[in-house]
Every structure is written in C-alpha cells, then in structure tokens.
Amino acid sequence: MSLTKSRILAINPGATSTKIAVYEADTVLFTKTVEHSVKDLESFDKIFDQYQYRLDLVLQVLKEKNIELESLAAIVGRGGLLKPLAGGTYRVNEKMVNDLKMAERGEHASNLGAVMASNLANQLNISAFIVDPVSVDEMEPVARVSGLADIQRVSLSHALNMKAVARKVAKSMGKKYEEAKLIVVHLGTGVSVTPHKNGKMIDVNNAKAEGPFSPDRCGGLPADQLVKLCFSGKYTYDELKEILGSKGGFYSYFGTKDAREVEGMAEAGNKEAEIVLDALAYQVAKEIGAMATVLMGEVDRIVLTGGIAHSKRIVDDIVKRVKFIAPVEIIPGEEELESLALGALRIINGDEEAAIYS
Ligand SMILES: Nc1ncnc2c1ncn2[C@@H]1O[C@H](COP(=O)(O)OP(=O)(O)O)[C@@H](O)[C@H]1O
Numbered sequence: 001m002s003l004t005k006s007r008i009l010a011i012n013p014g015a016t017s018t019k020i021a022v023y024e025a026d027t028v029l030f031t032k033t034v035e036h037s038v039k040d041l042e043s044f045d046k047i048f049d050q051y052q053y054r055l056d057l058v059l060q061v062l063k064e065k066n067i068e069l070e071s072l073a074a075i076v077g078r079g080g081l082l083k084p085l086a087g088g089t090y091r092v093n094e095k096m097v098n099d100l101k102m103a104e105r106g107e108h109a110s111n112l113g114a115v116m117a118s119n120l121a122n123q124l125n126i127s128a129f130i131v132d133p134v135s136v137d138e139m140e141p142v143a144r145v146s147g148l149a150d151i152q153r154v155s156l157s158h159a160l161n162m163k164a165v166a167r168k169v170a171k172s173m174g175k176k177y178e179e180a181k182l183i184v185v186h187l188g189t190g191v192s193v194t195p196h197k198n199g200k201m202i203d204v205n206n207a208k209a210e211g212p213f214s215p216d217r218c219g220g221l222p223a224d225q226l227v228k229l230c231f232s233g234k235y236t237y238d239e240l241k242e243i244l245g246s247k248g249g250f251y252s253y254f255g256t257k258d259a260r261e262v263e264g265m266a267e268a269g270n271k272e273a274e275i276v277l278d279a280l281a282y283q284v285a286k287e288i289g290a291m292a293t294v295l296m297g298e299v300d301r302i303v304l305t306g307g308i309a310h311s312k313r314i315v316d317d318i319v320k321r322v323k324f325i326a327p328v329e330i331i332p333g334e335e336e337l338e339s340l341a342l343g344a345l346r347i348i349n350g351d352e353e354a355a356i357y358s
C-alpha cells in the first residue's frame, strides 16, 4: 500500500452513532456507521467520558479497513457547541479544544469531533479541521428575540448536513444556493428546521431546546409546567439538564432513541407509540409552517433529511401536512462525512483558507 499521505479521515460523533470515513482526495474509500444503543453509552456520565470509547472504535475501524495512520494527510471532525460562528472550515486550535472540553454551550456528542481529530492529528504531525459546526449562526436579528429580555434565542443545528443538502437541492433546481429559498429539516437524534435565504440559515429551532421533540430531546415545552418541574424537588439541576438534552422525546416515552423500534411498537398495535409517532410528524410539520412564514411563503422546496427521513410512515405524514407550501424533496441519511472531507480538502488544495477560531 502506498503511503502518499493524501488521505483524509472524517469523524462524525452523533448522539446515537459514530460515523467514520476515509477519503483519497475527493474519492471515498469507505464509510462506516457504528450505532450506539442507550445501553452502550449509559455508563458514561459526561460526553467527554465517551472519548476513549469512541476513539478506540475509530482506530479499530481503520485497522479493519487496512488504513495506516501514516497514510493520513489530515483529520476532520464534526464541530460541536462552540461560540456562535460563520460557516466554513476551521483549523482546530487549543482555544477550540478548551471550549469544547468546558462544554460552556452544553453537552453534545459533536463536542468530541474536534478533540478526537486534534489529538490523533498531533500524534501524526498533520492538520486537524472542523467544518460547519453545530454552532454556525446566521440568524437575522429579529429571530434572536425570545420575548424575555434575559433570554436570547440561539442557533444550534445540524448545519453541516443541512447546508450540504441545501446546496445539492439548489443545484438540482439550476439555482445557486445563494439564490434558493428552502426549508431544510434534519430528522436525526435531534431535529433542526431551518429556512435558508441568500445562502444563510436565517432562523432555526435550537435543536437542543426548541421546536419539535426528537428521539432523545423534548424540544419546546410549556414554560409554566417546566418551571414547576424545576422547583418540584423531583430532579436536581444536572438531572433535569440531562433529561432535556438526551432523555426526552421517544426515550422518555419508550426508553429507546431508535425510531425504527418505536415504529415496530406502533406496527405491533401499541397505541401510545402510534400517537407519539404521529405527534413527531405533527410538530415537525407545524415548525415547517412557521418557517414558511419566515420566508413569507416564497419557498422553492422543503427538504427532509437525516436518519428518520428513511421512515416512510413519518415522511408521508409530514408531507401530507406541508405539501401545500412547496414541493417536498426527501434526502434520507446525511452528507456529513463527505462535507467534512471536502471541507478539509479545499484547505489542503489551497482553494480556501482555514478560518481561525478565537
Ligand atoms: N431506516 C430507518 N427508518 C426509520 N428511522 C431510522 C432509519 N434509519 C435510522 N433511523 C433513525 O434515525 C435516527 C438517527 O438519525 P441520524 O441522522 O443518524 O442521527 P444522529 O447522527 O444524530 O445519531 C435514529 O432515531 C434512528 O432510529
């Protein structure tokens, strides 16, 4: 095997999976998704406690695929809950790693991406990058107002995949991304619903705290009942944060984050599973309706993507409610590994300069 150092390792830690790919320039050599059940991750208290477990998995996959570490030119990880920033490729630096370890903007598996990439890259004396992290913030000023002076709405979303599929859909319509008006919905372990205008995500439900519920998140909750729960003595602060961030949604009803399992329960006649699945589609459709008003009804396409976009039941249910707004395009799964690799490649090839996180 040649050791030309032209390969890019892409690592995408998600809430319920670690996705790994190696690219030779822009050609994929392999992709692999390692899914994590609730049981796999329940012994880890904090996200950073999962670091070694996930890194070992990555190294094991590289070994299985006969990829020598010395053949890597760069490593690119999914960017986590950093400061609000513009989209693009960022070189991983010490400040970024420290911010992610402190998890000041919250705990999420994506916080591991830059750190895994950086530690591995440092050992190999090569570069580490992130691309379009979850904290990409392109919201318009009006979208930031919450209605309470103490609280500002923030942008946390599946920016990487949504921007990639938005570009793809715009191209298929013969438009530039910057010219298209799209509502892109990522249906993953978290759910993001974003209106895209002038090449920017001008609003989004914060996928950790607002909008529709998801496999492991509550989404927006009735504020008065939540406040009551906070002061009920039933949960500590940390427990409640954990429930809201990773033990809500499907998990709170059925103890699983796997949409396929919930569908299986519904098919077997479980009425609660049926209604919760219907409610997910209902809430997503409602959020799409709200974002259509952000674009003043001028919507070229609604795009459904992410793991749950594989589900015919959920997709059909959403489509029947929103197709009056615009044609709906379904792009199941995600383009995240490719977007990561190509983002790093643009820097390696000198087509773009890496942004600096400061
Ligand atoms: N074929 C499928 N049908 C229905 N749901 C699916 C399918 N494949 C994956 N999913 C669901 O997609 C969700 C994960 O989506 P994904 O985009 O991979 O998210 P993440 O990267 O956040 O873990 C899980 O709830 C999983 O059960």
Ligand SMILES: CCCC(=O)OP(=O)(O)O
Pocket: 013, 014, 015, 016, 108, 110, 134, 156, 157, 158, 188, 189, 190, 191, 207, 208
């Ligand atoms: C915090 C936004 C990104 C997100 O929710 O990702 P997952 O669906 O992988 O949890």
